Amino acid sequence: MTRELRFSALAAPGVQALQPYVPGKPMAELEREYGVSQTLKLASNENPLGPSxxxxxxxxxxxxxxxxxxxxxxxxxxxxxxxxxxxxxxxxxxxxxxxxxxxxxxxxxxxxxxxxxxxxxxxxxxxxxxxxxxxxxxxxxxxxxxxxxxxxxxxxxxxxxxxxxxxxxxxxxxxxxxxxxxxxxxxxxxxxxxxxxxxxxxxxxxxxxxxxxxxxxxxxxxxxxxxxxxxxxxxxxxxxxxxxxxxxxxxxxxxxxxxxxxxxxxxxxxxxxxxxxxxxxxADFLVQSRATNQAGLAQLQQGLAEQGFAVPDSLGNFVLLDLARPAGPVYEALLRAGIIVRPVANYGLPNYLRISVGLPEQNARLLAELPRCLAEAT
Ligand SMILES: Cc1ncc(COP(=O)(O)O)c(C=O)c1O
Structure with a gap:
């Protein structure tokens, strides 16, 4: 007789109810799954400058x-x-x-x-x-x-x-x-x-x-x-x-x-x-990080405002974008365009995307692709 596998029931009660943390999609995974190259990850609030x-x-x-x-x-x-x-x-x-x-x-x-x-x-x-x-x-x-x-x-x-x-x-x-x-x-x-x-x-x-x-x-x-x-x-x-x-x-x-x-x-x-x-x-690197982030935040806020979005101020290295409709299809369309952002339905925010601040040309690419992805996702 095979023994019944009841590992889930054996886990501590708190663990049984846990949903694992969902990280930003790694670039290599996007390349594997979607066959795209030149991917851009603006999904995990990483520093686009990398270490000094x-x-x-x-x-x-x-x-x-x-x-x-x-x-x-x-x-x-x-x-x-x-x-x-x-x-x-x-x-x-x-x-x-x-x-x-x-x-x-x-x-x-x-x-x-x-x-x-x-x-x-x-x-x-x-x-x-x-x-x-x-x-x-x-x-x-x-x-x-x-x-x-x-x-x-x-x-x-x-x-x-x-x-x-x-x-x-x-x-x-x-x-x-x-x-x-x-x-x-x-x-x-x-x-x-x-x-x-x-x-x-x-x-x-x-x-x-x-x-x-x-x-x-x-x-x-x-x-x-x-x-x-x-x-x-x-x-x-x-x-x-x-x-x-x-x-x-x-x-x-x-x-x-x-x-x-x-x-x-x-x-x-x-x-x-x-x-x-x-x-x-x-210390100089930190000054540079801060300046790059502030310029990038302003670029994203202004670019998104020009597309009709009101993007509230953020003190982090990311903005939260309210799409006023389910964000999943827009996230998928961006993935097909090679851009990874972060859906935040797991935060109780299914209509929002979190976009990390990148380098000026990366922010510009996101802003340029977004209108097409929004249209594609309707
Ligand atoms: C608010 C907040 N706290 C803590 C962390 C964890 O950062 P780490 O473990 O990389 O130091 C993060 C990561 O995104 C965060 O957004």
Whole structure:
């Protein structure tokens, strides 16, 4: 008699209900599936400049040492990050991308019966992390799509209304992906002032290096005032190191010590650590990244406005485009034209596409192809 395979039923309850993360389509996959060449990927909020020459040299040098395990404590990188943020190295936690730290927070602080709060259209990894550990998700409704300044943005009042005695984590994406919306200093302070004593607020600042907006919170200053704050940052965006998977958090030292208990001993690799150190040394590259992004955002916003779309401001390296009709066919038409953008139906936004900022000629190509793809998809 063959034994019945019931692996799905054997999985932990949270895992049984999980939908896996859907990444942006890789270019090689598009080429394989659609037989197109000269593909353009504007789907994963990557940096179109790629890492700087200095960083590439550091990667090459570090590659010579891959026989050895990495420094599991990431000493050199932590010292550099501590100096950058004006904190002690014991307050830094390194992660395999900031995604890793977002998940470590759930593993360290949540369990069944305990609650985490996040916004309805927040970065989807929060939902996955919370569900995987079997904790309770309290989902705060977003601001309306027609909100004057922050359409679909986090609603501080809704988040506060979800606070309760079982709240352990509150995830706030600032700016949020995919909406590009943000909370200003006053709104964030409001959330921190009202935070239950036993809860931590995880402030996800993956795109912070791009931001020049006045009123954007100074999270280092906030951390000095609110020890329950945990700031997460990424090297994947403005630093251009998405493929190496390196990110970190800045928190109270005790929080970092708890995260250190649950992380894998070698959760960040030696090449990523060396590249991150070199990237921190390269201040000019960051200036260039920011300038390229601001020019690209303006180009996309203006080009899309000329095509009749109202594209709200974004503090990230992407825009969220409301097509006012199902986005799937338009996404497919763009794929046939060799352009990968990101459908966001899994964020509860089936009529929207998220478009990452590219180089000027890449943005121009997207803008040139879009009208034809819209027509083709009707
Ligand atoms: C808001 C937000 N947070 C975190 C991440 C994770 O970035 P990484 O794990 O590459 O550092 C992303 C990636 O797109 C993001 O958009």
């Amino acid at each position: 020459a200095t960083v590439l040299a550091a990667i090459k040098a570090a590659a010579a040492q891959v026989r050895l395990y990495p420094d599991g404590a990431g000493h050199a990188l932590k010292l550099r990050l501590a100096a950058r943020h004006g904190v002690g190295p014991e307050q830094i936690t390194l992660g395999n991308g900031s995604n890793d730290v977002l998940v470590l927070m759930a593993e360290a602080f949540l369990s069944a019966e305990l609650e985490a709060i996040y916004d309805q259209h927040a970065f989807v990894v929060y939902a996955l992390a919370v569900q995987a550990v079997g904790a309770i998700a309290r989902i705060a409704p977003s601001l309306p799509a027609r909100h004057a300044s922050q359409p679909l943005g986090h609603d501080p009042e809704a988040i506060k209304a979800a606070y309760g005695p079982r709240t352990r984590l509150v995830y706030v994406a600032n700016p949020n992906n995919p909406t590009g919306t943000w909370l200003d200093d006053a709104a964030l302070r409001g959330l921190l002032d009202a935070l239950p004593v036993d809860a931590l607020l995880v402030l996800d600042e993956a795109y912070a290096e791009y931001v020049t907006e006045p009123g954007y919170p100074d999270s280092e200053k906030l951390l000095a005032e609110y020890p329950n704050l945990v700031i997460t940052r990424s090297f994947s965006k403005a630093f251009g190191l998405a493929g190496l998977r390196i990110g970190y958090s800045v928190s109270h030292a005790t929080v970092a010590e708890l995260l250190n208990r649950v992380r894998q001993p070698f959760n960040t690799n030696s090449i990523a650590q060396a590249a991150a150190v070199a990237a921190l040394d390269d």
